[in-house]
Amino acid sequence: MNPSYDEIQNANSLRGKDVRKTPLVYSPTFSNLTGSEVYLKAEFQQKTGSFKLRGAYYKISQLPHDGKKHGVVAASAGNHAQGVAFASSLEKIPCTIVMPKNASPSKVAATRGYGANVILEGINYEESSAKAKEISQKTGATMIHAFDDPQIIAAQGVIGLEILEDLPDVDEVYVPIGGGGLAAGVLIAIKEKNPKIKVVGVQSSSFPSMYESVKNGSLTSSGGERTIADGISVKVPGQTTFSIIKELIDEIVLVDDSDIIKAMFLLMERMKFVVEPAGVVGLAYLISAKPSPGKKVVPILTGGNVDMYLLGQIVDKGLATMGRLLKLSILLPDRPGAFKEIVDEISAANANIVEVVHDRLSSNINAGSAGVTLSLETQGKEQADKLIETLKKKNIQFRLLT
Structure with missing residues (x-):
């Protein structure tokens, strides 16, 4: 049995002091990046770090x-x-x-x-x-x-009520979908109040089970590729959630890990928000596709429980994606002063050396040569491209690793 709008209201009235109403935060940064008016639903600030x-x-x-x-x-x-x-x-x-x-x-x-x-x-x-x-x-x-429980769905739907309370004239809401509990609840809450508001579900391209199910008109098992968005890695959506979503959803879209990494990185750097991969997929789609110029849009940032080891990788990969971290493998003659010539070019380009790994012993390094792997911090893609061009003109042998 599908939950009703009245049960969502009941869940709202009975949530007690431990379940917070999370803030809706306008972001000039992401508004400029996407061309939309972006309001971030900060559900990652919920107790336990998630809407769950x-x-x-x-x-x-x-x-x-x-x-x-x-x-x-x-x-x-x-x-x-x-x-x-x-x-x-x-x-x-x-x-x-x-x-x-x-x-x-x-x-x-x-x-x-x-x-x-x-x-x-x-x-x-x-x-x-x-x-x-x-x-x-x-x-x-x-x-x-x-996710596949009427009371669970109803309580997740309270997020839809909160969005409408804080931003009554919202045009579009972007909801991550794994099993579909959040999307189903938000759809019931929002479509009951204003059917004209567009609700878009967002899935990882590695686990597009709800996308495929809605397209096929029946529950479909899909996915299994590796993804950093483990929180929405569900091969088969729920029967109840599917029945609601297929009737009410306006669109389901997909994002890949590179889009997710970029969104996580920008949230940390620009907003000081630490949000987990599954939690940023709505914003990731807005950044990559820019689908709604001039519209008031709300991506729901669903959780903030990020593994610390993964977080370090996200920072490095985010810097690389933005052209601000350059990793080079260089083959040098093993003689005094050879490395200084490289350092001088890097210094002239105003890049910063973050890490140096020196290798004489690997089997692919010829005798009389030395391999050096450099991690460089640059100010952006333009500066990185200029440095690469300079190294080519100097006939320096190198491979670009990022």
């Missing part, structure tokens, strides 16, 4: 006494896990979370920190979910689905 708390809290708080007595169980790669664990701690009920073996260590630690019993099982959401269902059947614990 909304659904978990409402679902668990509404369980009958018998349902709470045996506790709850859920499967998740991270954000739903933390939401269920925290909501369970508020209700003081037992909680078991099944997470994939490759889940982010920081998300596993955070989930345990909220008091959950964490079991690592499977390599993806589907395998973890199968284990969670098995535990539910054996123990009587209530299964808290990550």
Whole structure:
């Protein structure tokens, strides 16, 4: 049974003090970049770092006494896990979370920190979910689905109410889609109030399951390629979420990892917002496609739980994408002063040497030669291109690594 608009309002009225109304932040930076008026829905500032708390809290708080007595169980790669664990701690009920073996260590630690019993099982959401269902059947614990549940959908839909409250004349809303719980709830909330508002779902091109399902008119398994957007890496969307989305969605679009990396980097540098890959896909699409000039648009930034190791890579790859980090492999004659000539050219170009790796021993380095890998910080693509051209004119042997 699909949730109603009235249930979304009920979830809003019963959310308690622990579920926050998150801010809607106008961004001159992204407005200039996209040609639209961009307002960022900062859901990554929600308690537990993600919108998932909304659904978990409402679902668990509404369980009958018998349902709470045996506790709850859920499967998740991270954000739903933390939401269920925290909501369970508020209700003081037992909680078991099944997470994939490759889940982010920081998300596993955070989930345990909220008091959950964490079991690592499977390599993806589907395998973890199968284990969670098995535990539910054996123990009587209530299964808290990550997205395909009317109460979960209703509580996520409160985000749509908040957007309309803060920006009644919004033209378009961009919603990340994995299993579809958030998009389904937001669609019901927004289309009930104003059907003319365009709602666009955004998926990773590596996991376009809802995109393919809507296109085919039936649930379709799709995806499996590697992506940094693990939070929306769902091969098969929910039956309930699909039935809502196929009827109400205006469009579903796809973005790839390079678009995601650029959006994450720009959010950190320009807005000081740390948002996880799955959380930035709406903004990533706006930056890459610039689809709505002059329109008031809201991309929902759904979560901020980023693995710290990944964050370091995002900074480096973001700098490289912007032409501000140049990595070169140079082959030099192994004699005094050879490297100084390179350094002089770099200095003249006003570039900064970040890292130097010197190699004489590798099998592809001839005797009498030395390999040097340089990481250089530049002011942008124009300066980087100028330095590359100068090195070519000097007949310096090099390979461009980024």
